[in-house]
Amino acid sequence: DTAVSQTPKYLVTQMGNDKSIKCEQNLGHDTMYWYKQDSKKFLKIMFSYNNKELIINETVPNRFSPKSPDKAHLNLHINSLELGDSAVYFCASSQDRARDRGGNEQFFGPGTRLTVL
Amino acid sequence: GQNIDQPTEMTATEGAIVQINCTYQTSGFNGLFWYQQHAGEAPTFLSYNVLDGLEEKGRFSSFLSRSKGYSYLLLKELQMKDSASYLCAVKIGGQNFVFGPGTRLSVLP
Numbered sequence: 001d002t003a004v005s006q007t008p009k010y011l012v013t014q015m016g017n018d019k020s021i022k023c024e025q026n027l028g029h030d031t032m033y034w035y036k037q038d039s040k041k042f043l044k045i046m047f048s049y050n051n052k053e054l055i056i057n058e059t060v061p062n063r064f065s066p067k068s069p070d071k072a073h074l075n076l077h078i079n080s081l082e083l084g085d086s087a088v089y090f091c092a093s094s095q096d097r098a099r100d101r102g103g104n105e106q107f108f109g110p111g112t113r114l115t116v117l
Numbered sequence: 118g119q120n121i122d123q124p125t126e127m128t129a130t131e132g133a134i135v136q137i138n139c140t141y142q143t144s145g146f147n148g149l150f151w152y153q154q155h156a157g158e159a160p161t162f163l164s165y166n167v168l169d170g171l172e173e174k175g176r177f178s179s180f181l182s183r184s185k186g187y188s189y190l191l192l193k194e195l196q197m198k199d200s201a202s203y204l205c206a207v208k209i210g211g212q213n214f215v216f217g218p219g220t221r222l223s224v225l226p
Contacts, residue, residue, distance in 0.1 A: 048213070
């Protein structure tokens with residue numbers, strides 16, 4: 001009964017390969033996110049999806065593409081992997097609420113550690 | 118641009134009180150969140166402020182001053198398990214969040 005799950009947990013691959021990371025949430029939340037946490041532990045938002053619509057695409061290379069088959073899933077596909085893509089990728093979800101009703105705290109998945117060789 | 122500052126590291130003693138500060142300069146403000154992240158794990162939500170003042174949740178409290186672009190997280194009765202990184206995050210609008218660099222707290226016996 002994990003709230004937000006990601007697969008795989010570890011991913012080691014060669015430069016130039018294409019890979020996907022899957023994410024599922026069973027919380028019934030409206031919005032899902034992808035974050036990248038680099039070696040300096042900086043957590044940066046990459047994408048968010050609300051009701052299957054892309055809301056944000058922070059200056060992320062177009063080699064990265066989010067795909068949401070339904071409200072409970074947001075997968076991350078990465079083409080032509082580069083060394084600099086090595087990081088931990090976190091998926092998260094949140095329930096839309098008015099700011100005066102608690103905001104919308106995010107629930108994070110366990111992370112996927114991607115290593116590009 | 119968006120800028121959030123936090124001290125890089127702090128050390129405190131078990132049973133003590135520690136205050137972790139966060140200052141922000143962002144293009145919008147729609148709430149400030151604190152998360153805890155243990156090494157090798159995912160961030161977990163601690164607290165949320167959208168209006169000025171103090172929010173208390175057990176051993177944890179968070180304060181916000183919007184006019185000063187300032188928040189702090191107060192941890193009381195520190196326990197060894199509180200050793201972790203603490204992340205300040207600002208919601209700048211819509212579904213966009215900016216995270217600070219995090220403060221690594223070490224609790225010593």
